[in-house]
Amino acid sequence: MASKSTPKATVPAAKKPSTGTATVSKKKATPAAAALGKRMASVAADRVFSTLHIAVQGRIATITLNRPERLNAINDEMPGEIRQAVELANADDRVHVIVLRGAGDAFCAGYDLKHYAEGDPTNVITQPMPWDPMIDYKFMKRNTEDFMSLWRSYKPTIARVHGYAAAGGSDIASCCDFIVMEDKARIGYMPVRVWGCPSPAMWVYRLGAMRAKRMMLTGDLIDGKQAFEWGLATEVAPLAKLDAVVQQLAERMAGVPKNQLMMNKLVINQAIDAMGLEQTQMFANVFDGITRHSPEGMWFKRYAQTYGFPAAVEWRDSGRPLPEPGPGDFGDAFMERPAPDARSLWSRDVSGKRVAKSAKKDKPKAKEKSKRKSAKAASDWSA
Numbered sequence: 001m002a003s004k005s006t007p008k009a010t011v012p013a014a015k016k017p018s019t020g021t022a023t024v025s026k027k028k029a030t031p032a033a034a035a036l037g038k039r040m041a042s043v044a045a046d047r048v049f050s051t052l053h054i055a056v057q058g059r060i061a062t063i064t065l066n067r068p069e070r071l072n073a074i075n076d077e078m079p080g081e082i083r084q085a086v087e088l089a090n091a092d093d094r095v096h097v098i099v100l101r102g103a104g105d106a107f108c109a110g111y112d113l114k115h116y117a118e119g120d121p122t123n124v125i126t127q128p129m130p131w132d133p134m135i136d137y138k139f140m141k142r143n144t145e146d147f148m149s150l151w152r153s154y155k156p157t158i159a160r161v162h163g164y165a166a167a168g169g170s171d172i173a174s175c176c177d178f179i180v181m182e183d184k185a186r187i188g189y190m191p192v193r194v195w196g197c198p199s200p201a202m203w204v205y206r207l208g209a210m211r212a213k214r215m216m217l218t219g220d221l222i223d224g225k226q227a228f229e230w231g232l233a234t235e236v237a238p239l240a241k242l243d244a245v246v247q248q249l250a251e252r253m254a255g256v257p258k259n260q261l262m263m264n265k266l267v268i269n270q271a272i273d274a275m276g277l278e279q280t281q282m283f284a285n286v287f288d289g290i291t292r293h294s295p296e297g298m299w300f301k302r303y304a305q306t307y308g309f310p311a312a313v314e315w316r317d318s319g320r321p322l323p324e325p326g327p328g329d330f331g332d333a334f335m336e337r338p339a340p341d342a343r344s345l346w347s348r349d350v351s352g353k354r355v356a357k358s359a360k361k362d363k364p365k366a367k368e369k370s371k372r373k374s375a376k377a378a379s380d381w382s383a
Contacts, residue, residue, distance in 0.1 A: 068104025110167030299331030
């Protein structure tokens, strides 16, 4: 009996992709995926978060820190909302790459110390004495883990940095896989001079020991060009071209299957973990609490509460010797009144830019009033 011939497998002809857009397989959405899509649409419409918003275009999710009136300074809600937004992007099958950016004039100017240093009425940042280091540790470690969601994201993350990534803003940027900077933007952690230790502790892993010490023992800021030369920034560009450079990098990775991106990122991350990242962060979070409860830290907060945060930061960043009161000394000898316009150089830079920007928009008769308002608004920035 003759055997039946096996039919040849037919291969469907390749479809020509439409010009300028990536082809995406059209699978029927599951109920869970449909619900997620609705939630993502809700997020994009700013109905979920108070400090940021998220939008998806093609294979790229963009998270925008959205406190421009405070230069996107970190408040109580922002760290947790960053983690939630990253989790949403990771759960969205459309997304291959996540871009993090800041609205307005800066990426992020650090913790909102107008509140935390001058205010803090509930003693979250500086506790009454005797203090409990583990209460402080739980608070800061939670923030660190929220920022590290960018590092541990299964999908690559890009920090698009313009203006400033100062203090806590540099924490957020350094937790991303890539930092793409404006050439004139500045990044660094000024509070290492007093009242701070960067809790994610990513500097040594990104720069090596010598340059990490250069940053952490001076509190200096470096611009985008130097960050690129040192290997901290992946790319650098003028502000007018920054979006195009970010988009080019994001699109290059977005063409890679998600599982490939995930596997290769996990391989690299585990190597950093094996170097002791978790132990380094434990030390950094404990020490960060100590810096705010040491004699020097207690003096700094008292000075900020008495004369305003801009004056305290001016002393911190000026290079003048900082007080070392000693145990039991509340720093009475170091409470001299500052100059009326005391403000750090970087705060002056922000103030000048905002005054100029406001003056261009205002009518001639309102220019002087706008300058006074802008100068006041910029005089108490964060970090």
